[in-house]
Amino acid sequence: MNFLVSGNHETVLQFQTPLRERGELEWLVTFTEVLPRISDAGSGLVVIDANAPGYEGETSIKRLKQLNPAFKVLLVGLFPPQKELASLASGAMGCCSPLLDEEQVRRILAIVEEGGVWISNAALPQLLQRLRQRSEKVSPPAVQPPSSEVLSNLTQREREIAKMVAAGDSNKIIARKLNITDRTVKAHLTTVFQKLNVRDRLQLALFVSKTSQS
Template identity: 40%
Template structure:
């Protein structure tokens, strides 16, 4: 609660069953404008519809019938400010954002610093970074490079440190124009 007695923004969340959502998701806009963090629970929503739900302001999607523990984990993540999406959707979403990256104008300083730091990557780290920039998952990168997912994660940790980026999304957006 805030000093005025209103719920704090992070405490405002709703789980919405897909059956009550309009086909165009239009009835969600008033809820998201009020600051509600919405988790949609649906059945076999296509990826495009899940992405559109994020665009209109929802914080996540999960399938109806999901284990209660997983639903609780989704709620907890959203309350912390994270987005909850099916794992298989993440590479596509990163790929879409990476394609939009020219619209996101990075300053010359960030670009020059990033370019300089690229020289510190090993050949394998460059391969991993490039594949991540294409929106591939750790599992797919591991398979294509014939290494374990654990090794991919180790490479990513090293890449994040060397390039001074915080996460996959930031790396994907920056790497798209540089490798």
């Protein structure tokens, strides 16, 4: 069972079809309406418009996750990086723009449903910086980080793109810098994900960050 919480007509149109393609969907206008429904709804996905009545940011995310930890939360809105990272830390699986087309929405829904995390290119560098700072404060793990030699499995172009993703560049920016098409960038990233056994851009960025330190 999936839920869409929004009183905005454009947001509803943006997410309604991609969500219905993935199973049963209930549309609610306010955040408070979803709470009694989600507590015994098993597992699923709830997409919340950050401007929905009753939604109070991280407090609402934590409350929802307490009621049903199995539900994945995806937020829709325009978030500054600090707010986006706070939402992820509270239990959200992603924060996405209300300006995406349906195909982009489908891709994000697939990533979140599979357990991945969706993070914007603006927030990714800050997240990596926080993780580096945190790793410096704790003792090194028993397991060695991935060796930089692992990246040798990639072609030169694939390594370039992987490092650009780690730097927070979007597909469009990468395509412009390398003078290739967005479709070519996506094709390279698909291959990179498979070769490095990572699931999404966040895992790729973390992988590249760790190998650069080894």
